[in-house]
Every structure is written in structure tokens, then in C-alpha cells.
Amino acid sequence: MLDSHDRKILALLQGDSSLSVAEISDRVGLSSTPCWRRIRKLEEEGYVKKRVALLDEAKLNVGVSVFMAIRTNQHTREWARSFVRAVEEIPEIVDVFRLAGDVDYMLRAVVPDIATYDAIYQKLIERVDIYDVSSMFAMETIRSSTELPLDYA
Amino acid sequence: MLDSHDRKILALLQGDSSLSVAEISDRVGLSSTPCWRRIRKLEEEGYVKKRVALLDEAKLNVGVSVFMAIRTNQHTREWARSFVRAVEEIPEIVDVFRLAGDVDYMLRAVVPDIATYDAIYQKLIERVDIYDVSSMFAMETIRSSTELPLDYA
DNA sequence: CTTGAAAATGCTTAGGC
DNA sequence: GCCTAAGCATTTTCAAG
Numbered sequence A, B: 001m002l003d004s005h006d007r008k009i010l011a012l013l014q015g016d017s018s019l020s021v022a023e024i025s026d027r028v029g030l031s032s033t034p035c036w037r038r039i040r041k042l043e044e045e046g047y048v049k050k051r052v053a054l055l056d057e058a059k060l061n062v063g064v065s066v067f068m069a070i071r072t073n074q075h076t077r078e079w080a081r082s083f084v085r086a087v088e089e090i091p092e093i094v095d096v097f098r099l100a101g102d103v104d105y106m107l108r109a110v111v112p113d114i115a116t117y118d119a120i121y122q123k124l125i126e127r128v129d130i131y132d133v134s135s136m137f138a139m140e141t142i143r144s145s146t147e148l149p150l151d152y153a
Numbered sequence C: 001c002t003t004g005a006a007a008a009t010g011c012t013t014a015g016g017c
Numbered sequence D: 001g002c003c004t005a006a007g008c009a010t011t012t013t014c015a016a017g
Helices: A004-015 A021-028 A032-044 A077-088 A114-127 B004-015 B021-028 B032-044 B077-088 B114-127
Strands: A048-055 A064-071 A093-099 A105-111 A132-144 B048-055 B064-071 B093-099 B105-111 B132-144
Touching: A004 A021, A004 A032, A004 B048, A021 A032, A032 A048, A048 B004, A064 A114, A064 B093, A077 A093, A077 A114, A077 B132, A093 B064, A105 A114, A105 B132, A114 A132, A132 B077, A132 B105, B004 B021, B004 B032, B021 B032, B032 B048, B064 B114, B077 B093, B077 B114, B105 B114, B114 B132
Parallel strands: none
Antiparallel strands: A048 B048, A064 A105, A064 A132, A093 A105, A093 B132, A132 B093, B064 B105, B064 B132, B093 B105
């Protein structure tokens, strides 16, 4: 599927998508046309989902991350649907994973402070019936990376 | 600090950083020169940390997310330092938060499968002394967003 | 802030190895 | 598959209102 040139291009782009084609082609060891063609192909085929700007959480006053470990006692399609709808209506909730095991869902919300977190929490439990929520407050973001390891591709 | 034009620019850029200045200025309701100036200022002042390409986890064979809730019994600066060093050496670990409360650290790793997760786990506990790890496997990524709410800025 | 335009950079296509 | 080179579009800067 992907050769080492493609992987190197992806590694560069997921670190800094503002690099010009010329810079990328230099570092990859290709000239710009084939490099540009590869980039376009990687985007067309969906290896690159999108290009985004990552903003500073602290500067935008959402420097506090809160994890919410959620358990339900209603294991139905209907409940799952309403849960997804509820979290989608709350933009502070940035991550939502459905888990196997004891905890059913793991969420992460970004908020200015604990008081705002409580408002988010209230908003959520008002919109969907939740059996148990365990909240964990992040004191420090040691790493929050969008860069994937490419060794398995 | 930021007015509504700035917030709108940030909202657009964190959704799609490949938008041209012309497109952004259209949607924001400014002409291109002042819009371009604002974008540059937002980058200089650090509201925009970086521009990156988001890659497809499934296509790159790291479609499985695993949360690791970690507890330590060595609450020393020395241990914290070695822990940070250890997780930084493992590229599969994409998120690391230090928490308040029962769980000391919450990590997320992206891997191809459970066998690879075990290798990551072994690698971690070999590099740093960990009192307890509780692993939670994600069955589904319902939401994984880099877009922050801008209402508190 | 706006418009308009020039200069520089970088993207995209064309043609050939 | 690759390259060089030309043509095109965009970004970036500048001047004037």
C-alpha cells in the first residue's frame, strides 16, 4: 500500500501541514512533482483525513481537561443513540470512546474551571439517563498528540 | 483580547486549515488584507499552535485505542521525571494526562491489535516502576475532535 | 477598515527520460 | 516510476482612500 516515501510524507505532514511541497520533497528525497502527486493521492485515498489548526487550550480559556468514565444500565440501541446525540450537542466534550469492560464510555471535556465542568455534567445527565459517572480532573497535560505511529502502516 | 472576527477565524481554521485567505475573509465578512493580518497575529501570539494533517487511524493500522489508568506509589519528582521519559519514548502513547485523585495518570495508546498493546504495556513497565495499571479497550471512536469551544475566549 | 495592484512564492500541468 | 521547466494561482506586501 504505502512505501517509505509515502510514510515519510505523512510523518512530515502530521507534524506540520504548513510545509510547502518543495520543503517536503527536499526532505523526502523526491522532486516536487512526484511528491505533490503522492500528497494528492494520500488525500484522495483518505490517509489524510483533514488539515486543521491546533489551538492553544490555555489561551482560549479551556485549559482544564476532565475525564468522565461513564456506565449505563440500559444496553439498548435506543439508549446508545440518545447518548451520542447528547454528547454531540455539548462542544466542550471533545473525545468520546465506547469501551469494552466495566466502564462503558470514556469522555474528555475541556473547560475553563471546575464550575463550568459541573454545568457540562448537569447538561449531560439532563439529556440522557446515566447510571454512573466518575470524573477525573487533569492537573497537567503531559502529552496530547495527533501524530500517529506509522510503523504499522 | 479576541473579538468576534478573531473567534470566527479560529473556528474556521480549526475545522479546516486548508481554507484560503480569500475564503476565510468572505465567510468572516472582512476583506482579505485585514483578515490575513489577523490570521498572522493569531499565529504569532500563539492562539494557533500549529497546523497539522490528521491521518486516518484505521487506514494506518492503529485503529484500536487503549486507555491506561495508572497509579504510582512513588510520589517523587524523580519518579515523575522517569515516567515522562518512558512515555515519550513510546510513540504509540499519544495522550498523557496527570490527574488529581485516585488515578494518577491517564494515557491513551493507539495500536493495531491487543497483542501489540501488550508489547507496549511490557515496554512501559520495563522502563518505569508502576504500581497499578488498569487497561480499557475502545471498541468505537464516537468522537475525537481537535476543535475547541471558543465561547470562553 | 477598505480597495486595488505589484512582487514573491509556491502550486499545478505539460512534456520527456 | 521519475525529472525539469514553464504557466498559473495564491499569498504577501504595499499604497492610497
